[in-house]
Ligand SMILES: Nc1ncnc2c1ncn2[C@@H]1O[C@H](COP(=O)(O)OP(=O)(O)OP(=O)(O)O)[C@@H](O)[C@H]1O
């Protein structure tokens with residue numbers, strides 16, 4: 001069983017003069033649009049329930065205005081909810097005192113910002129050390145620690161540079177080093193890579209994935225980019241108009257999208273690069289043919305299957321234990337983007 005790091009329960013956020021009144025209207029079934037047009041209130045979040053597992057990357061994805069930033073800001077209480085709870089380590093963030101919130105932000109949940117949020121008049125090293133000094137660490141020690149993390153993100157030698165002397169990708173590595181240096185278990189990343197060029201962005205995703213293999217942080221990562229979500233997310237929650245419309249791992253989202261909006265969202269992805277052998281393996285007997293690891297993507301399974309006489313492969317786990325059989329037909333079916341139907345079982 002995976003432990004839950006953050007549990008969000010019945011969270012609502014309504015912007016406007018009288019959010020409580022507006023909330024009762026929403027609970028009685030009024031739409032977001034009517035609430036805006038008739039009562040001039042914006043429904044930011046509508047009954048969000050998400051359990052965020054420890055030590056995984058949980059992606060929150062949605063188009064602009066879907067409520068992603070509003071949601072993540074409730075986790076470290078940069079925003080007050082209209083109703084609901086955010087539980088971290090058994091405590092409800094919504095009820096925490098000022099001191100507890102300060103402690104949460106300094107030690108438990110660090111944020112990495114889209115626009116990097118670096119102090120322009122401080123050096124790179126000072127930028128990373130700053131948060132540690134605020135935590136009460138002596139400046140020598142903070143400097144040492146900041147050096148350690150700057151090395152980890154590949155910025156050794158840049159300690160005395162100023163942010164403006166660094167490229168965007170490098171500045172965001174500073175942002176990452178700064179968040180990691182606090183030793184917080186939870187990283188909150190709101191579109192942290194969205195301002196970067198595609199290649200640099202890809203590099204940053206790699207850096208994050210590499211660090212995560214070792215550090216096992218609980219990362220809450222916001223993006224509007226499906227490729228990014230599929231690439232780095234262990235779990236994905238999709239938001240639309242302030243509501244979670246599907247939660248699951250990337251395989252579930254692609255293979256069992258639970259409404260037309262998501263079907264539309266995923267229609268252009270390269271399915272062969274995302275769907276893994278494990279998702280299509282069927283029960284059966286181990287055959288004479290070749291074996292593939294369960295995480296092999298279909299694009300790489302295809303040539304192996306095509307060459308095998310039986311047009312089947314065995315799917316095995318990391319310990320080479322047999323999981324099931326995968327045949328050519330189901331690989332082609334899954335890759336060809338058949339008319340995906342909303343799965344009844346998944347609903
Ligand atoms: N302070 C505010 N006052 C009024 N409405 C707000 C406020 N902040 C956010 N909203 C509204 O709440 C909804 C969700 O906004 P939010 O910024 O969370 O979306 P987002 O998914 O982060 O979008 P983006 O991808 O553009 O960053 C939008 O309709 C937005 O206009």
Ligand SMILES: [Mg+2]
Pocket residue numbers: 068069070
């Ligand atoms: Mg946002």
